[in-house]
Amino acid sequence: MSVTLLRVAIVVVALGAWELVGRLANPLLYVPPSAALPALGRLLSLQSYPDLGEHLLLTLREIAAAYAMAIAAGLGCGAALGLNRLVGRAYGPILTALYAVPAVVWYPSLMLFFGLDAASKIAFGFLLGFFPITLAVLAGIRQVNPHLVTVARAFGASDLTVFRVVMLPAMLFTLVGGLRTGLALSVIGVIVGEVLGSKAGMGSLINHAYGLFRTADYVALVVVTLALIVGSDAVASVLERRAQRWTE
Amino acid sequence: MTELIVVEGVDKRYATSSGPVDALRRVSLSVGAGEFCTLIGPSGCGKSTLLGMLGGLVRPDAGRVVVDGRPVDGPDPRRAATVFQDPGLFPWRTTLENIEFGLELQGVARERRRAVAADLLGPLGLREFAGKYPRELSGGMRQRVAIGRALAIDTPIVLMDEPFGALDEQTRLLMGEWLLDIWRRTRQTVVFVTHSLHEAVALSTRVIVMTARPGRIKSVLELPMPYPRAIESTELVALRAKLWSEIREESLRAMGEA
Numbered sequence: 154m155s156v157t158l159l160r161v162a163i164v165v166v167a168l169g170a171w172e173l174v175g176r177l178a179n180p181l182l183y184v185p186p187s188a189a190l191p192a193l194g195r196l197l198s199l200q201s202y203p204d205l206g207e208h209l210l211l212t213l214r215e216i217a218a219a220y221a222m223a224i225a226a227g228l229g230c231g232a233a234l235g236l237n238r239l240v241g242r243a244y245g246p247i248l249t250a251l252y253a254v255p256a257v258v259w260y261p262s263l264m265l266f267f268g269l270d271a272a273s274k275i276a277f278g279f280l281l282g283f284f285p286i287t288l289a290v291l292a293g294i295r296q297v298n299p300h301l302v303t304v305a306r307a308f309g310a311s312d313l314t315v316f317r318v319v320m321l322p323a324m325l326f327t328l329v330g331g332l333r334t335g336l337a338l339s340v341i342g343v344i345v346g347e348v349l350g351s352k353a354g355m356g357s358l359i360n361h362a363y364g365l366f367r368t369a370d371y372v373a374l375v376v377v378t379l380a381l382i383v384g385s386d387a388v389a390s391v392l393e394r395r396a397q398r399w400t401e
Numbered sequence: 402m403t404e405l406i407v408v409e410g411v412d413k414r415y416a417t418s419s420g421p422v423d424a425l426r427r428v429s430l431s432v433g434a435g436e437f438c439t440l441i442g443p444s445g446c447g448k449s450t451l452l453g454m455l456g457g458l459v460r461p462d463a464g465r466v467v468v469d470g471r472p473v474d475g476p477d478p479r480r481a482a483t484v485f486q487d488p489g490l491f492p493w494r495t496t497l498e499n500i501e502f503g504l505e506l507q508g509v510a511r512e513r514r515r516a517v518a519a520d521l522l523g524p525l526g527l528r529e530f531a532g533k534y535p536r537e538l539s540g541g542m543r544q545r546v547a548i549g550r551a552l553a554i555d556t557p558i559v560l561m562d563e564p565f566g567a568l569d570e571q572t573r574l575l576m577g578e579w580l581l582d583i584w585r586r587t588r589q590t591v592v593f594v595t596h597s598l599h600e601a602v603a604l605s606t607r608v609i610v611m612t613a614r615p616g617r618i619k620s621v622l623e624l625p626m627p628y629p630r631a632i633e634s635t636e637l638v639a640l641r642a643k644l645w646s647e648i649r650e651e652s653l654r655a656m657g658e659a
Contacts, residue, residue, distance in 0.1 A: 304489040307456055308503045308554070309478035318506070322493045 184368045192369035193376055201370050202358055209377070212343060212355040215271050216385075219278025220339040227283050227335060231290020232316075245291065252284040257345065264350055274346035274354065282339030289331020293324025329396040333389040340382050355381070405557065405590050406432040406455060411464035413450050423615030424450045427464070430609060430618060432592060434557070437584060439593045439605040441648060443655035447616030448594045449562050455592060456483045456560050468558065478503055481558040482551035486566045488543040490535040490550075497522070497531045499546050503554035517553055524583060525549045541572040548580070552587070561593045565600070577603055581628055598648070602641050603632050610647045613655040620647055 168186050175185025184192070195201045202208070234241040234248070260277055267273035297320050305319045321328075347356020355378050362371035413425040424447040432438045440448040453459030454466050457476040466473040468480050476483075482503065490499045497518050504514035522528045525545045535543055544564055551559055564580075565573045577600055584591055584604075595601055601608045608622040622644065630637055 298489075300485070300487055300489045301491060303458065304483075304485065305502075305506075307458055307476050307478075307483040307485075308506050308550075309476050310506055314506060318502075319491070322491070325493075 181366050181368060184372050188369050189372040189376070193373040196370065196373040196377065201367075201373070205358070205377075208354050208358050209381075211271065211353050212347065212378075212381075215274045215343045215347075215354065216278060216340050218271075219275045219343055220282055220336055222275070222279045223282030223286055223335050223339055224332065226279070227286025227331070228290055230283075231287040231294070234287070235291045235294030236316075241291070248284070248287060248291075252288065256281050256342070260346060260349060263346075269350055269352055271354075274343045274351065274356075277346040278339040278342035281342035282335040285334040285338060286331045289327050289334070290324070293327035293331075294320060296327065297323040325396050326393075329393045333386070333393050336389050337382070337386055340385060344378060344382075403434050404431040405434040405436075405469055406592070407467045408451070408454070409464050409467065411451070411454060411461035411466065413447065413454070413459065413462055425461075426615040426617055428616065428618060429464075430621075432590060432607075434590055435588050437591045437593065437604055437606045439595060439601045439608045440611060441595055441598070441601050441608060441644070442611030442616065442619075443613050443648065443652040444596075445614050445655060446611040446651070447614065448611055451611075451616070452483075452560050452562050452592060452594050455558070456481050458483070478507065478554055478556065480556055481560055482554050482556045483560045484544075484547050484551045484562065484564045486563040488535075488547035490543055490546055492535050495532050495534055496527055496538070496546050496549075499535070500525075500549040500553050502550050507554065514553075518549070521549045521552060524586075526579070540568050541576055544568065544576065545579075548583075552583070556589070558590045558592070561591060563594050563596065566596065573597070573600070578629070580604065585628060598641050598644050599632065601644060602637050603630055608644065610644070611651070613651045619651065 172185040172187060175183045175188070180188075192201065196205060199205055230248075234245055256277075259280060260273075263273045263276045263280075267276050301319050301323065302315055305315050310318065343354075344356045347354040348360055349356075351357040351360075355374065359371060359374045359378065362368075362374055408428060408430045410427050410429050411425055412427060413423075415422045415424055424445075428447075428451060440451060442448050450459055454461055455468070455473070457473045468477075473480075491502065494502070497515065500518040500521055501514045504517060509517075519531070522531055525548070527542060527545060527549070530538060530542060535546070538546065544567075548561075548564065565576050568576060581604055593600075593604065602624070605624050607624060610619045610622070611617065612619045622640070624640070626636065
């Protein structure tokens with residue numbers, strides 16, 4: 154209860170400060186909430202950007218594609234690195250080092266490679282989401298109690314069965330945590346990609362509004378994008394908590 | 402008595418950072434159907450390694466293990482079930498689900514395996530704990546779940562690697578009595594590894610004493626006395642003393658080496 158209260162409080166304080174600063178500053182550069190709210194209304198009623206739905210859908214589809222690829226590749230690479238000691242020792246450190254590189258430095262080359270359309274955004278979202286998922290699978294496999302693997306083998310389990318009935322449940326919590334981080338980063342990748350250079354999607358709308366000094370519209374677009382991100386993370390956090398209760 | 406398990410001259414050598422260690426050297430023995438055969442010996446004498454070979458988890462460097470006429474070349478849940486010192490229960494499974502584990506791997510239908518597991522709860526003394534998770538159970542209960550998991554697949558052989566080694570003495574005594582009760586009903590062949598002279602004398606039809614590393618068979622004691630055994634009877638006390646004098650020598654050697 155008090156957590157909720159504190160959360161509401163910080164939002165109220167932030168909005169109040171924002172309103173104050175917005176009223177004092179240049180209205181072209183700063184928009185107070187009192188002006189952003191009507192802009193949000195115009196946005197959601199499709200007055201300012203009639204094709205908002207298409208852009209939103211495109212962004213969502215890019216995220217879905219990037220995330221799906223990140224999951225598939227992350228699970229595959231993580232399992233390959235985690236289950237084979239030699240491969241893991243050879244490539245694990247390289248992976249960790251690459252993860253430490255600020256990923257945005259790769260983006261220009263992705264644009265050159267995949268063009269300005271959706272492909273480069275998907276690639277960037279994939280790249281960002283891939284690492285935390287792979288590393289979570291790797292960490293998850295490492296934390297599986299080897300004795301449980303021995304027990305399963307004694308009961309006649311094959312490699313595949315051991316993975317399914319012992320490893321997967323044992324690492325579920327870590328895995329879901331990685332999947333959640335991966336989702337957040339895939340979303341960031343796609344939207345950053347769109348902001349840095351694109352012809353369609355929420356990022357391109359944000360860029361458009363910002364470039365034309367339509368600051369109120371810009372803020373409204375950011376709010377909608379924010380809702381998208383917070384919403385997807387909320388779903389992921391519910392799943393994570395369920396996994397936690399299950400593994401404990 | 403028919404020989405169910407025959408061990409023929411097995412060797413096992415482990416590579417360690419300080420060079421190779423001979424765990425077993427030329428060990429041969431046989432266990433008859435329905436026996437409660439105990440392996441006892443000083444720490445590191447390779448008794449667990451030997452048990453692992455019987456279960457197909459450890460491959461001998463030389464020699465072979467034959468069970469029921471067929472050489473062992475890997476774990477075979479139709480022939481032998483294993484209980485380890487660490488119960489190794491799956492923390493995300495309830496008591497019932499843990500007991501069902503082996504049947505599940507064998508593809509037994511859900512209702513059928515649930516019924517088998519539920520029937521075991523009574524003898525295991527776990528009726529009220531069917532839906533509990535391992536973390537909610539005491540050490541003794543966890544080990545009974547692990548034994549239930551082994552009994553559920555109803556193998557002719559049950560291999561037990563110091564199953565009560567991590568329990569306190571009182572729990573241990575009670576678990577021994579309980580196990581005896583179960584064994585006298587199922588008449589499975591049990592190969593039991595222990596450090597405890599008391600357990601060896603109270604439970605076994607035969608005790609095999611192993612030497613300090615490299616493990617060989619030092620002597621074999623037949624214990625034809627009926628069950629339940631009065632553990633403080635002069636006969637058993639004398640047996641325990643005899644057993645101890647056999648093992649003491651080996652334990653001293655093992656300690657001297659360590």
